[in-house]
Amino acid sequence: MNDTTPPAADAVVSVRGLSKSYGGKLVLDRFDLDVHPGEVVGLIGANGTGKTTAIECIQGLRRQDAGSIRVFGLDPAADAQRVRSQVGSQLQDSALPDRMRVSEAVALFAGPDASDPAALMGQFGIAHRARTPFAGLSGGERQRLFLVLALLNRPRLVILDELTQGLDPTARRNVWAAVEQLRRTGVTALLVTHEPTEAEALCDRVVAMRAGRILDQGTPTELVDRHGGQTIVRFTLSPSTDQAAALQQLNRLPEVQSATCIGSAITVRGARIVIAHVGAWLTARIDPLPADLDVHIPDLEAALLTLLTDPSEQAVASLAMGHAAGGVR
The missing domain is CATH 3.30.70.920 (Lrp/AsnC effector binding domain/regulation of amino acid metabolism (RAM) domain)
Structure with missing residues (x-):
């Protein structure tokens, strides 16, 4: 595909030929992507592959240098307000004032047609923390709060960037369970993650990126069968x-x-x-x-190590793709 190919008719997100540079460095190189209704699609790759830049362009937070983006058939740069009214997002550096209570944050973000805040907080297991200040929440509780805020205004598309970075294994599993609840509702989601196990557990389709390009994409099983050994x-x-x-x-x-x-x-x-x-x-x-x-049995991590790295780099890449604390962007 390229930027002359028309957007997919049924796509929630349709990107063609997306390119973006910072200071002369090409971060996205003719990036193409379609996300269809009800899909959970994961972007995964090493540091500097352009995943976060791609989703920022898709949300209209950054302007691309070339290519076209359509979200629900709209240009997110030209129709920013209409796009954002249909998109819920949890970005990698999300934060709230330390003293803001959970209930206050929910009230602040709720629009006129918002879901029932109490029911949504109950669904994601933080109703009992309604009066707790943001600073008093655990890492997992903060991420579940951001999920609530992302879903509060009944979005048709949810964008999640490094949702579980820095969480302990128990908190990570709790957040995964919350995303799985979201997945069962049929909401379309675009997920950026540095964890192959997370992509394997949550995503219908995984998009493997290197140097701003998509190397391959498919279901986790398809990628494992093609590249896992x-x-x-x-x-x-x-x-x-x-x-x-x-x-x-x-x-x-x-x-x-x-x-x-x-x-x-x-x-x-x-x-x-x-x-x-x-x-x-x-x-x-x-x-x-x-x-x-x-x-x-080979898993998605093995497939991605083969797909995304040279053999001489695979030992280092194994640390970066889920065994180390640091994330990727």
């Missing part, structure tokens, strides 16, 4: 087993790419379905079943 099944056969015959049989199983043996340790590699085929073979032919049976 092979599923590996390992187990040890008893010395009395005819290992040559076992290897011959394993290599003939559907979707098996290779079955190898070192000593009595068997390693089978192939597509994800090999787990079922190898399990059926073991059940039918091996008694007792091997006690050390181990299965490695």
Whole structure:
């Protein structure tokens, strides 16, 4: 696609040929994106890939240098008020005055057609904190409050930028559960995240970015299948087993790419379905079943490491893509 391609007819967000530079550095390079009604779409990539810049342009907070953006068929720069009335957002650096109570923040942000504030706070588990000042909220409670504020005025599109950055695992899971509630309501969402596990848990479609461009996109399973590598099944056969015959049989199983043996340790590699085929073979032919049976299934993190980094950089990238505290933009 390019900026001469018309916007998708049913798209909530349609971006064509979006380019943006800062100080001569190209941050977005002919970026294309469609987000369809009811989708949760995640943008993910390393530092400096332009994800935050893209969503700021989509909201009309920044002007692009080139390309076109349509949100509900409107230009967010020319029709800023009409677009913003239909979009709820939680940005990465969101904050409120320390002394502002939760109920005061909700009242301040509520428009004339807002949802029932008490019901919404109850839905996201912060109703009991209505009189608590912002400074007294935990990190997870603050993020759930920002979700409430983002949803308060019944938006048709919600934009969430680094929603769980800096949260402990329990708070992160609580916020994920809140987003999953949102997802079930059918609201369209555009999510920026540095966590592959978060994208895998929450997103219908993941958009992998590098150097301001989209390298690939698809469901988490599609990206794993294309870039995650092979599923590996390992187990040890008893010395009395005819290992040559076992290897011959394993290599003939559907979707098996290779079955190898070192000593009595068997390693089978192939597509994800090999787990079922190898399990059926073991059940039918091996008694007792091997006690050390181990299965490695590639995940979205493995797929993104392959897709977004050079092999020499993958150890460092693994830290950046979810094992370190720092986020990406």
